[in-house]
Amino acid sequence: MIDFINSIVVLLNFVIIPGLSYGSQLALGALGVTFVYAVLRFANFAHGELMSFGAMITILFTWFFQSQNIGLGILPTALIALPFGILATIVLGLLSDKFVFKYYRKQKSVPVVLAMVSIGVMFVVNAIIRIIVGTETIKFSDGQKFIMKAKQFKAMTGLNEGLALKSSQVITILITILLLTFTFWFLQKTKTGKSMRAFSDNEDLALLSGINPDRVVFITWLIVGTLACVAGTLYGLDKSYKPIIYLNLVLPVFASAIVGGIGSPFGAVVGGYVIAFSEIMVTYAYKKFFKYLLPESLEPSSLVQLLSTDYKFAVSFTILVIVLLIRPSGIFRGKVL
Amino acid sequence: MRFDKYEWTAISIMVSLFIFVGFVQGWSVSLVILNMCIISAIMTMGVNISWGYAGVINFGVMGFLAMGGLAAVLVSYPPIKEAWQVGGSGLGISFILLILLVIAVFFITKLVEKKSHKYWFNGLVILFGLIIIRYFFLNATAKIEEIDPALAGFLGGANLPIIFSWVVGGFFAGGVAFVIGKVALGLRSDYLAIVTLGISEIVVSVLKHEEWLSRGVKNVIGLKRPVPYEINLQNSEWFINMVTWFNSSKLNNIIDPDTKQEVLNNLIIDGSGIFVKLNYALLFFIVMIVIYYFANKAQISPWGRMMRAIRDNEVSANAMGKDIVKQHLIIFVIGAAIVGVAGAMLVTLDGLFTPSGYRPLRFTFIIWIMVIVGGSGNNLGAIFGGFVIWFAWIEVAPLTTFLIEIFTSGMDPQNAIRLHLLDSVPYFRYLLMGMVLLLILRYRPKGIIPEKVRHS
Numbered sequence A: 001m002i003d004f005i006n007s008i009v010v011l012l013n014f015v016i017i018p019g020l021s022y023g024s025q026l027a028l029g030a031l032g033v034t035f036v037y038a039v040l041r042f043a044n045f046a047h048g049e050l051m052s053f054g055a056m057i058t059i060l061f062t063w064f065f066q067s068q069n070i071g072l073g074i075l076p077t078a079l080i081a082l083p084f085g086i087l088a089t090i091v092l093g094l095l096s097d098k099f100v101f102k103y104y105r106k107q108k109s110v111p112v113v114l115a116m117v118s119i120g121v122m123f124v125v126n127a128i129i130r131i132i133v134g135t136e137t138i139k140f141s142d143g144q145k146f147i148m149k150a151k152q153f154k155a156m157t158g159l160n161e162g163l164a165l166k167s168s169q170v171i172t173i174l175i176t177i178l179l180l181t182f183t184f185w186f187l188q189k190t191k192t193g194k195s196m197r198a199f200s201d202n203e204d205l206a207l208l209s210g211i212n213p214d215r216v217v218f219i220t221w222l223i224v225g226t227l228a229c230v231a232g233t234l235y236g237l238d239k240s241y242k243p244i245i246y247l248n249l250v251l252p253v254f255a256s257a258i259v260g261g262i263g264s265p266f267g268a269v270v271g272g273y274v275i276a277f278s279e280i281m282v283t284y285a286y287k288k289f290f291k292y293l294l295p296e297s298l299e300p301s302s303l304v305q306l307l308s309t310d311y312k313f314a315v316s317f318t319i320l321v322i323v324l325l326i327r328p329s330g331i332f333r334g335k336v337l
Numbered sequence B: 001m002r003f004d005k006y007e008w009t010a011i012s013i014m015v016s017l018f019i020f021v022g023f024v025q026g027w028s029v030s031l032v033i034l035n036m037c038i039i040s041a042i043m044t045m046g047v048n049i050s051w052g053y054a055g056v057i058n059f060g061v062m063g064f065l066a067m068g069g070l071a072a073v074l075v076s077y078p079p080i081k082e083a084w085q086v087g088g089s090g091l092g093i094s095f096i097l098l099i100l101l102v103i104a105v106f107f108i109t110k111l112v113e114k115k116s117h118k119y120w121f122n123g124l125v126i127l128f129g130l131i132i133i134r135y136f137f138l139n140a141t142a143k144i145e146e147i148d149p150a151l152a153g154f155l156g157g158a159n160l161p162i163i164f165s166w167v168v169g170g171f172f173a174g175g176v177a178f179v180i181g182k183v184a185l186g187l188r189s190d191y192l193a194i195v196t197l198g199i200s201e202i203v204v205s206v207l208k209h210e211e212w213l214s215r216g217v218k219n220v221i222g223l224k225r226p227v228p229y230e231i232n233l234q235n236s237e238w239f240i241n242m243v244t245w246f247n248s249s250k251l252n253n254i255i256d257p258d259t260k261q262e263v264l265n266n267l268i269i270d271g272s273g274i275f276v277k278l279n280y281a282l283l284f285f286i287v288m289i290v291i292y293y294f295a296n297k298a299q300i301s302p303w304g305r306m307m308r309a310i311r312d313n314e315v316s317a318n319a320m321g322k323d324i325v326k327q328h329l330i331i332f333v334i335g336a337a338i339v340g341v342a343g344a345m346l347v348t349l350d351g352l353f354t355p356s357g358y359r360p361l362r363f364t365f366i367i368w369i370m371v372i373v374g375g376s377g378n379n380l381g382a383i384f385g386g387f388v389i390w391f392a393w394i395e396v397a398p399l400t401t402f403l404i405e406i407f408t409s410g411m412d413p414q415n416a417i418r419l420h421l422l423d424s425v426p427y428f429r430y431l432l433m434g435m436v437l438l439l440i441l442r443y444r445p446k447g448i449i450p451e452k453v454r455h456s
Helices: A001-040 A047-067 A078-107 A110-134 A150-157 A168-187 A191-201 A203-208 A213-238 A241-258 A265-283 A287-293 A309-325 B004-027 B027-054 B059-074 B081-111 B117-148 B163-184 B189-207 B230-234 B235-246 B248-252 B257-299 B303-311 B314-319 B324-350 B360-374 B379-407 B416-422 B425-444
Strands: A146-148
Touching: A001 A047, A001 A168, A001 A191, A001 A213, A001 A241, A001 A265, A001 A287, A001 B027, A047 A078, A047 A110, A047 A213, A047 A241, A078 A110, A078 A213, A078 A241, A078 A265, A110 A241, A110 B189, A110 B360, A110 B425, A146 B257, A168 A191, A168 A213, A168 A265, A191 A203, A203 A213, A213 A241, A241 A265, A241 A309, A241 B189, A265 A309, A309 B163, A309 B189, A309 B230, B004 B027, B004 B379, B027 B059, B027 B257, B027 B303, B027 B324, B027 B379, B059 B163, B059 B189, B059 B360, B081 B117, B163 B189, B163 B324, B189 B360, B230 B235, B230 B257, B235 B248, B235 B257, B235 B416, B248 B257, B257 B303, B257 B379, B303 B314, B314 B324, B360 B379, B360 B425, B379 B416, B379 B425, B416 B425
Parallel strands: none
Antiparallel strands: none
């Protein structure tokens, strides 16, 4: 029995908790992509840079607060800086819409052109970020790093295996729950949310029934900016902030949105967790897990690893390709592109 | 290939830019930029063929370039015999098993009728097949990677002249493109963009981590060249005579024989570098012209007309009896193959293969900016875009340094903002690329040299 609990703890420590926090970050990112896709109707390649930009502003404000000795004690200072980051990201989103995307929306350009345009925006934002903070890795998490260390857990329960709980992971999961609840409540219950859903479902009909398109676009950027900044900051808080990482992150984010069914908010969230868990589960070495479960004679000699960790990124695209082959509209029947 | 006035202007501006750089920064710099420009132009033509002719989006440029690079390694590197001895049989067995697996899956798909059963059977067969193959494969590759890891640790290549790899690279990239196209070409364009981008990441990560094949992140260095080495040139009679002849007026003015010899030696060292780069430029230029010629021929042929018809109105082209799926696949493969040729040339020029150097920003998005800026659907435009953007990519750094120096000249030289700006000079090129793309898309969406409308 104790072996069984040990094996579960191993799984919790190395697969489930990291999966949940990484999945939350992907889910928030994918939700942003899906919002842009559903309302503005294009694949926004600049979303990764939007996340990066939000995280950068948050870092700048964190530094400012740290220099002023303002802090939250055991919680990271970044949490007070986050609202400023969100504000800046929303402003950036609105500016990019006003000066770039709006023109093509009025022209009724095809989605591919808008995707190309978003690549231009991606380059510009990328350059701005690099010019401001460079390309170095930045660690900005402060406060108490662990809620529970592996040693404490071992002493507390008397088990062989430790369970470490980083505060950044718990914060990630809590904020994600909060933000997702709010977003879904907003979409389902408020009048503005309903008008947004109507607009995304059938633009002409929505216009006919008197929905103001500019207002819908404005609200969309509010939500997208918030989601992007929070996702970017949480990712940076959990791992560390590095501008180039967000460019690589944009592909798993897209994969999550598409796997869940692009244009479907619920699908994006599920897709985020699907991608995160499969990335971690496929590349995790299960040797320790089986060591506790199986009798000694059957103990595995190899690592029991399906793919080496080098292929972490490749896993998400493989899932993307498989989903597209079997069910092109994604798990939750988003729009077929 | 008759150019109009506008196109002649574009060509002459480009030529004079290179001459300008030659005089200001030296001919060696100018030729280095020229060589990369030509390779970029070939990549751009490859993308332009699929995007400009038929509207098939290809964001997998990076992966196809890497396949071309792999071809350069596999063609030119000498084979490593011990590796073949210890691992060859294991690899052979796993390869045969893989073929058997594919055949089995093919028959199950044919024989089993119920759809849900089909998925289950196929899944089981693939799972068990892969487990067996993995056993042989991992054994073999582990043995191969153990052999002399500092110098070898991979299978090596065929020891042929590297120039053959340009063709082989085309076939490699085309083969990968065929598989990708079979899977993904049914999707609508922005989906296809994301999928090709993702698959190119997979291709590069395979090349990065399958050390038995490509040496992975340990890189392959010292690939053979198709052109002479500087050191051999410097010791050969005819080259010294040629340099002497070229600079005879300059050398004749020097009377002291020691100084004369020293000046001559310097000239020979400079000259050998330039001569090698000129040779590369000539080879690349020939390839570019050949591809350009055939691409143009294809564009004005009935086949090219059909492609335009498919691009402009898929439904009516389909109604006229054109097989859209097949034609899309064909043009996707052709475009990717040309990109593969460019990838092999890139590795030939560098003389080394570094899989970790393939990044989407540099090898996919920049190429796309070249296509959009140059003018999609026009081959000359594609070449021009490749030249202009690569030229700007390189020359923007000295230019920004110069501009920052001017604008901050009033500040204290140790001013923090000034120093920070000078530190971030390399990032201004991204800003420029983004701005150029946005401006072109807004004010000249057909590119600098737009496609010619043909009414034939």
